Structures are given as structure tokens and as C-alpha cells.
Amino acid sequence: MTALTRMSLLNRLVVGLIAALVAVFGVVATTSLNQETLPSLSTPGIIVTGVMPGASPDVVEKQVTEPVETALSSVSGIDSVSSDTSTGTMTAIVLWPFGEDEDEMSDSVRSAVDGVKSSLPTGAEVEVVSAAIDDTPVLQVAVAGPGEADQLGERVENTLVPELEGVTGVSRVDVIGRTEQELRITVREQDAEDLDVAATSIPQSLQSAGVVTPAGEGLVDGRTLSIEVGSALGTVEDVEAIPVTTADGDTVALADVADVELVSSERTSIARAGGEDALIVSVVKDKDANVVSVSHGVNEVLERAGPELGDGVSFTTLFDQAPYIEQSIHDLTVEGGLGLLFAVLVILVFLGSFRSTLVAAISIPLSLLVAMIGLWVGGYTLNMLTLGALTIAVGRVVDDSIVVIENIRRRQGTDDLTVPDIVDSVRQVAGAITASTLTTVAVFLPIAFVTGIAGELFSPFAVTVSLALLASLLVALTIVPTVSYWVLRRAPRPLKPAKQQSSDARYEAWQDRQQARAQARYEKAQARIDRRNTARAAKGRALLPDAQREHPLAPTAHGEASTPVDGLQRRLMPAIRTALRHPGRTLALSVVILVVTLGMSGLLRTDLLGSQGQTSLAVTQTLEQGTTLADSEEAARLVEAQLEEDPDVESYVSSIQAATGSGSNSFTVTLRDDSDTVAATSRLRTTMGTLQGAGEIEVQDLASSAVSQDVEIRLTGEDIGDLETASQDVADAAGELDGVESVRSDLAAEQSVIRVDVDRRAAAEQGFTQADVGQAVAAAIDGTPAGTVTLEGTERDIVIAPTHPGAGPEEIAALELPVTPRQTQLAQEAEQDELEAIADERADKAEREAEEAADEQLESAREARDQAEQAVEDAREQREALDDPASLAPQDPAAALEEQREAADEFVEQAEQGYEDAQTAVEELEEAREEQQSDRQEQEELTERQEGLADITGEPVTVGDIATVSQEQVPTTITRQDGTRQVTVSLTPGPDQLNTVSAGVAQLTADTDLPAGVSFVVGGAEEEMMESFSQLGIAMLAAIALVTLVMIATFRSLIEPLILLVSIPFAATGAVLLLLLTDTALGLPSLIGLLMLIGIVVTNAIVLMDLIGKLRAEGMELMDAVLHGTRLRLRPILMTAAATIFALVPMSLGLTGGGMFISQPLAIVVIGGLTSSTVLTLVLVPVLYVLVRGGREKRRARRQARRQAREARAERRARDLAGSEAGEATAAGAAEGEASERPTHRADEQDPARPARRDGEGPADPAPAGA
DSSP states (O other): OHHOOOOOOOOHHHHHHHHHHHHHHHHHHHHHHOOOOSSOOOOOOEEEEEOOTEEEEEEEHIIIIIHHHHHHHTTOOOOEEEEEEEEEEEEEEEOOTTTHHHHHHHHHHHHHHHHHHHOOOOOEEEEEOOOOOOOOOOOEEEEEEOHHHHHHHHHHIIIIIIHHTTTTTEEEEEESSSSEEEEEEEEHHHHHHHOOOOOOHHHHHHHTTTOOOEEEEEEEEEEEEEEESSSSOSSSHHHHHHHOOOSSSSSGGGGGGGGEEEEEEEOOOOEETTEEEEEEEEEEEESSOOHHHHHHHHHHOOOHHHHHHHTOOEEEEEEEHHHHHHHHHHHHHHHHHHHHHHHHHHHHHHHOHHHHHHHHHHHHHHHHHHHHHHHHHTOOBBBHHHHHHHHHHHTTTTTHHHHHHHHHHHHHSHHHSOOHHHHHHHHHHHHHHHHHHHHHTTTTTTGGGOHHHHHHHHHOOOOOOOOHHHHHHHHTTTHHHHHHHHHOOOOOOOOOOHHHHHHHHHHHHHHHHHHHHHHHHHHHHHHHHHHHHHHHTTTTTOOOOOOOOOOOOOSSSSSSSGGGOOOHHHHHHHHHHHHHHHHHEEEEEEEEHHHHHHHHGOOOOOSHHHHHSSEEEEEEOHHHOTOOOHHHHHHHHHHHHHHHTTTTTTEEEEEEOOBBBOOOEEEEEEEETTTOHHHHHHHHHHHHTSSSSSOEEEEEEEOOOOOOOOOOEEOOOSOOHHHHHHHHHHHHHHTTTTEEEEEOOOOEOOOOEEEEOOOOHHHTTTTOOOOHHHHHHHHHHHHHHEEEEEEEEEEEEEEOOOOOOOOHHHHHHHBBOOHHHHHHHHHHHHHHHHHHHHHHHHHHHHHHHHHHHHHHHHHHHHHHHHHHHHHHHHOOOOOOOOSSHHHHOOOOOOHHHHHHHHHHHHHHHHHHHHHHHHHHHHHHHHHOOOHHHHHHHHHHHHHHHTGGGGGGGOOOOBBHEEEEEEEEEEEEEEETTTEEEEEEEEEEEOOTTTHHHHHHHHHHHHHHOOOOOEEEEEEEEEHHHHHHHHHHHHHHHHHHHHHHHHHHHSSSSSSHHHHHHHHHHHHHHHHHHHHHHTTTTBOOOHHHHHHHHHHHEEEEEEHHHHHHHHHTTTOHHHHHHHHHHHHHHHHHHEEEEEEEHHHHHHHHHHHHOTTTTHHHHHHHHHHHHHHHHIIIIIIIHHHHHHHHHHHHHHHHHHHHHHHHHHHHHHHHHHHHHHHHHHOOOOOOOOTTHHTTTSOOTTSSOOOOOOOOOOOOOOOOOOOOOOO
């Protein structure tokens, strides 16, 4: 470190140039940083959506949601999968931990979803949505103007939206409340039937019409031209002229069978600003875009686009993040500037020199600008946390410079500074300030391993502070010595004789008072010892030694302690000396204070982050299922009326929806700048809760979307009835808890649905699937999308109007379904079978007639044969009669006449019979001819039917023929968490009541009996707070371990680190007391402040103990070293502490209000903790040092004394043994005669005349003469 200082002093111009460059690049980096409210807290996850048209929630759950959840459960790294299933749709939110690679996790989710698509039912589709889960608009603007709303919407969509999307950093632009026009085609059923046009042929004709097809390239006059076949549709008339094919192959114009008109689409939502209809334009930024830049760019577009949209069009800004961010950054900058000014004033007061103050002040902006460069290079943003970290660092970055400057000035004395003087001064403190800076930086290292919200929020904070502190160390070792050489080189002017005499007189008077007090303490102590010795002498006990005189606190003759005692030392050192005289009492008092403070810490309120101070609220109004748009609008007016009456509401935006399932209206409320957000939120919750017929209303701070403030009780189970019972019981009990402002449950009420239960077998026989039936019913009730068409430069949706809108169960059952190919096939097969049957019948008839004709011919032949035989017989009889002579005799005329008459009659009969036979033959011939004509006609008809067989289509069936239509009650929405049905009861705590509510919830869950199969878990803000507190607690332990390692490496001993470890808990006393005094909740910012205190506590203590160690190394006694070390470090310790405290005062008071929810608790903790840690450094650390080192020295002295005593005893025994041997040798001759007169003494026996020796004493003195 000294080499770095020496090199800087030898290259002073280079150092100055580098400092100037750092300042320039620092300013550039500061202006280039993206600005936002907080570090990005975008929930790490992705959305999966699925559709299954017409299916009820429970069917979608079984056939779509569960397979998707099963597939997602196999993806490694996923934290949770939550899903909401409603009629025909499902939405699954997949979350993973902060820090995971977003692209890799998204690809894994997509692969899992793609793998399950093939197993889904026909008609069901799922897809992965790339949009962020919790996108918040950067800016919302209400657009109002004269004329029709749909025309204004078109101008906004076609003119304003493209320009806004072109602003750098804009991700998307949403327009809410716009009524779009569509090309609606209403089929005239009678005309379609008369012209034999099937309704299903119209969408096909629309899709194929107006298609322009590229057909390659052609060559014209040597130029290559593109070939396009077809022309696009441009007007309504073009659409009306589209040819539609009839059943017999002819074509008719679409206008012949349908009405084509451009109309406004059916309104499903309403947007209002301040109770008046308007268009709401929401701008969402890219993930890495600068909020402020995007907002400024959007506002520039709005200023420019106003005239382009037409006269009278106005914009009203409803919500804009940029002003709040800019104001917060401005406020924190002002507080940081005030803190810097206060810190400089404190340094000036302590140093009493403008030149020294100037040197110290230079280190502050340079260190902060280096940190800015580091943030720019690292891709961090300028937000309330990083700026708050810089403000916190204002007081700390000057510490190292103060120590260096103070040491330079103290060692300078009355001489001019030289380079060796500065190097020696820096060398003396370089190790200490390096160690102290590294310990402070080390406490932030564990933050890098903290996960969750705490890690995402405070990692930039830790990086910022660490960069600033490391930069301050570098500045203190390089730039400060260089500037000191330029500014402080000349020796300070000596005091005038009068001032010098006055100063000397004050010092002598202080010395006299110090000596008088020391003498008084000595006399008092000696009197106490005399009284005790009198009592001890009376009891024959050893006397106590006399009291020791205190040496007055005065400079030593040489060495580090040779500097004179200044006024600050004279005022404060007596108190420190008193503590050192009574170390036990001082330690005991400290322990009592610590215990009491820890006991009082239970009175602290807890919170996660607190209110961010934004003046925007989100109000959600949940209505019953089936609520129409008109009824939803009426319910919204109740909320709007309350917002109009509230004195804190400046503006609001309403988004009104029809509750086709479980719908909700949403309101974005902007409060006045001077409003108390917490009070306004609480008041609105109360007033909204009293509204009748307004549904369930929830009021939240708009910023709470990033960090939820609700406590959630999540109930899981498979039986929806048990879940409903349990959630109702828990919600009722939760409403009675202290500190709870509102309670809500996400258990959706049941809704009535018309279920069309398709008979799969019957439907399949007719060629239908469930999806076919669903699409047909949807087309009849809701209409059919038929693509898009560009009319006059604007793209319009084509919709075939529904034929049965709003149909009920009976009407749905009577709906005729389109004829399927299967039905046509069946009809053609039936016709073919009938024709074949007729042909077979005709063949049988012809065969029968042929057999009858053959029989008749045979009978006729037989009759002719019989007649011939009879004629032959008659001829024979006549010939025989002629041969008989009698026959030749003349006959009687009468008889002959009679015979002739009989013959004539017979002839007549034969003639009549012949006529009759001829008539019969004629009739038979006529019948045969008629039969032939009939057969020919039937054959012609059969031929025609055979030829028309391909044109036969099936007869349509109704929905009721293949399905059962009924009305049922089903859940509106089914919520699942990680594969299990779940109901969440959410409790919104009052201001700073999170701890109270959490305690109440713990008791509630312990006392509530849940139905079998239902379990619960407490989550939300309580879960996040406990996880964050736990991780930060572990981070504190890790920080203490790292600080210990740094201190061991610095002192190369365990004693000093252990002393500082013992003293660390005492530093929290000031922080806890100040939190209680200011009624500030304990949250994440407070814990980060406590984490900082771990480094702050040991910073000054390291500098103090380093000097004490050096004084001890110079041979100074323990107490003198402690006193002089404390005296010499008193000023820099108080100066650095006061500079930091006064730098944080503006932030702790919240003078400007910017970022108070983070900066104020942090500043309060640091101020309180730094105050107690300063006292700790100056009082408790020396006391602990004296107790530990003094105890070691006493133990060492006792061991030395015992060792000396053992050596003395051994020496005495040796002398006694030598003396006894010599006596025996000289008295050997007289031993026999004297043996009877006196006994002999053994060498190891005690002489009665000698006083008893105690262990550890030297040889006893011989008895005085005459004893």
C-alpha cells in the first residue's frame, strides 16, 4: 500500500489527470445509467395457455390441465406450477428461482409442452406465451375527441400506435376501450335454401377469394417483372360479388344469399377516464429499457401526434412512472447533497482547517463517481436502492481519507510536509484503513448468495456500497496524499502569542484539575485501603498494598504519544478513563443495556418493504358470474362515485368487463401528490367495503404487484366441497384478527352452464366428433370468424353472423347440424341399396311373367289340340253317317230346319266366343303395351336415379339427435397449485401490521379444525418475509465470519478479533432503540442496515486497536497504551462517525420524501447503530482490551511469580542441605557426648524460632535480635 502512495506522490501530475478523467467518465456514466424505481423484480417465469372450446372447467382440468402439469413437473429447476381452469380455457403460471437462465428455462418448458400436445383431445390446443408475467405499463394516456368512437379508435390504431411502437424501448402498445368495425355477413336462410347454397360453403369461398398468388417472374422489354395472379378485395362491393358455389355446381354472388355490411363489433368492455368514455393507451417497455427515456419518447410522440389525429383530440396522462422515478432520484440526490454538505461541515469543525477539509471533501465525489462507473460497466440501473446506497456511502467514503489526513496533520506539527513525511504518515495507518475497509466490504459479500426478493433488491445496493468503499480506499492511498502535498505542504501558521498563552494557560489549568482529581482519588482509595488494612491486621491477615497514584494524561517524551493533548481529548478522556478504572462495572452495565434492548426488540413492528410512497392505487371489483356488460357498468359506477367523493383522488381510469365467467372491473387510481398513500388506501378499503351490490372490492398499492404485502393461507385438497367449507371457516376467522383490513378468497362461485353431452357412438355414426358439434354450436350462437380483409387500407375481421344468438337448451337441442360426408355416404348407400332392390324386383317380375306366358301358351296349345281332336272326331262321325244308308234318307224339313237353326245358333255362339276371345286378346295386348310403357318409364326413372346417385346428400340431424342438452352448476374457475386443487384466503394487513397479522394467522391455523384431506400452508408476504429474514440472518453470520478472517489476517492474533466479535451485538442496541423511538418497522432495509453495522462497528475499532498494538510494541504499559491510543484516535473516530451520521440525517428525516420506504429505515438503523458503536469503540472496546490483555498479563505475572518461587525454594533447599552436611562434619567428635543433652534437627524440619514461610515467598528473614 505504501508503494502505491509513494508512486502517486512521485507522479503527482499523472494522478491529477487520472482524477480528472475519472470525474469526466463518472459524469458520463451517471447520465447514461437507466433509471427505474427499483431493480427489476419481474417474476421469473412463463405462462402456458390452453383452449378446449365448449368444455366445462372440470373437463378442461382432466383432459388439458392435468396432462400439462404432469409434463411440466418433469422440468428441472421449476419452483411451482399454478393453474386456473375455466370454461374452455386454462392458464398455467410456471415459476422458477431468481437467477436461473431465463432462455434455458423457457426452452425447457416449451419442450415439455410440445411433448404433451399429441396426447391432448381433438380440438384442444396449448401454447407457451412469452409475455412477462407481471408487465406494468410505463405510461397510460386517455384519448378523447369529437366524432364517433370507432373512428377515433381507428385513427389511434392506425396513426398513433405505430408511432408509439417505434419509440426505442417500447415492447407493445395496448388500446383499451376501442370498438372496432368488422365485416359482418348475415346469411339469408331462405335465399340460401332456394338457391341450394350450403352455409358451410360461404367461409370457404371467402378464404379463397381475394388471394394474390406470386407466379414467378416474367421478362418484358428486357426487364424482369414479378407475376401476380389475382387481386385483393378492397371494398364491400368486392366482397358482395364473391362467387359462391351451389349444390348443383352453379355459382351465385354472395349478395344473392347474404347481407354484407361494415358494422361495429359487439362491445365486450368499456374504458372510462374520470367517469367519461375514452380510449386508454397503455405503453409497456422492454425488459432492459429505460423507463424515463421511454416515457419521454412517448410524450414527444403524443405532442406531435395530436394534430394528426384531428381537431379536438386531447390526451390526458393517467399514469406515468417517469415523474415519480425522476422525483425520487431528485429527492435522494438532494438528500445526498445535503448529507455531503453536512459531512464536510463536520470535517471542517473537527479539523478546524479549510485546506484539510478541502482535501477530505475531494474524496467523496471521486469515490462516488468511481462507483457510478462500476454500475455503468456492470449494467446496473440508477434506482432508489443504488442511489440510496450512494447516499449511505457519502459518510463512509470519507472515513479513510479522514484517518489519513488527520494522521498527516498530527505528525506534521509545525514543520513543512515532505514526501517522506506523507509516506510515513500513510504507512502508519495504511494497514488499519485497508483492514477496516475490507471488513466493511466483506459484510456485503454474502448478499451475492442471498436469493429471492432480498437478493434481487439488495445485490445492487451491496455492489454500489462496496464499489464506493473500495474506491474511497484507493482515493485515500493515492489522491489524498497527492492533494495533501499540494494543499497542506506548508506548515500551519503558529498561534499569536496571546492565543498561545491562553491555550497554554487552559492546558495548565486542565493539568492542575487532572492532578487534583487524581490526588483526590488517590487519597480516597488510600483511606479505603487503610480502613481495610486495620481490619485485616486485627485478624492477623496480610495487609493490602498501598493505592497507586494515577499518572496525569500527558504527552510522552517521544513516539506516537508525544503529540499534545487537545481540547477535545481534555473534554472526553476523563469519561473514558473512568470506564477503564471500573472495567467490570462498565461491562456489566453494557450487558444490562444489551439484554434490555434485546427484550425491547419484541416491541418492533415488522414489515417486508413498507409502502413505496407511490400515489397510484389499483382497485379490483369482482362480480358474480353471468353479469352482463350493462350490469357490470352499473356496478362500476358505484365505485366511481366513491372515487369522485374521496378528497385524495386526483384521477382514475375504469376498465369494465362483462362477467361471462367470474369477471372483474379494474380501476387505476392516481392520488394527489400531497396525499398520504397509506391513509388513503385504508380509507378507500373501508368505504368500498360498505357498498351494497358492488361485488367484492380490493384496494391495493399499485407498487405491491412486485412485492405482495398480503398474508396468504393456502388450502389444498381434492374435494371442492371440503375446500369451500374450509375456506369459508378460515375467512370468517381471519376477518376477526387484529390488524387485518380486508379478507378475500379466490374460491370462485359456481356458474350455470348449458352442457351438451355428446353421444360419441351416435355422433361417430353420423360422422361428427365432439369438436365438430362444439364448433357448430359456437357458430350458431357466436358466429364464425372467416378471416380478414383489407378495406380501404384498414384490415377488418370477417365474421359470419350467428343464426341463433343467445339460444337456450331447447333451441340448442333443435339446432340442425351441417351435413357431414359420412351422412352423405350413408344416404348414397341407402339410395344404391334401394335401386338394387328395385332392379331385383323387376327381374323377378319379368321372370314370373315369362313363366306365366309360357304356361298360357301351353294351355292354349292343349286347348287347340283338344279342339283338333274333337274336330277329327266330328269329321269321323259325319263320314260314318254318310256311309250309313239311313243317313241318306230324306229328312223332315222341320227337323232339318231345326238342325240348321241349332247349327246357326252354334255358329253364332262360336262367332260370339271368337269375338270375345278377340276382344280379350286386344285387351291383353293393350295391357301388355301399358306394362311395357310402365316398365320403360320405371327404367328411365331408375336410370336417372342411378345417374344422380353422386349428387345425393345426407339429411341434417339436430344436436338433440346425437347429444343430451342440459343445464348444470359447475365451478367458475378451478385453481390448482403443483397438481393439487387449491383455495387461497388472502389477508391484507394494515399499515405496519404484518407482524401482528402473521402472529394471528399462526394462532388461527393452529386452532382451526380442517376437514379430512384438506391441508394448509401460510405464504405471501409472511413467507417472503420469513425467507428474506432467514437468508439475511445467515448472511450476517457469514459476514461476521468473513470479518473475523480479515481481522485475524490483520492482527495475526485471535484476541483482538474475539474482542471485536464480542462487541458486535452491543452495536445493535442503538439501532433497536432508535427504531423504537421513531416507530419504524423492522424490514428488509433495516436488516441491511444491521448488516452494514457489522462492518461499521469494527472499522474504527480496528484503527484504534492497531495504534494500541503499535504503542505496546514501543514498550508502553498496557493502561498507558490504551489511554494514549484512545486519545490519539478519539478525533478521527468521532469525526468519521459524526460525518456519517450527519450525512444520513436528511435521509432519516425524509426531508424530500424520495425513496423513504427504503432509505429512511436504513438511515435510522445506521445512525442509531453508529452512535452506539462509536461509544462502543471508545469505551467498551478499550475496556474489553484491558480486561483480556490485563488478565493475560496478570496470569503471566502469576505464572512468573510461581516459577520464581519454585526456583527460590529449590535454591533454599540446596543451601540448607549444604549447611547441614558441613555441621555434621565439624561436630562429629562431640556428637556422642552432646547427643544426650539436646536433640538434633533434621534439615527439612521447621525451626520454631523462624517465622512460617508461605508458598511463593523467598527465604524467611532471620528472627530479629532479642526475639
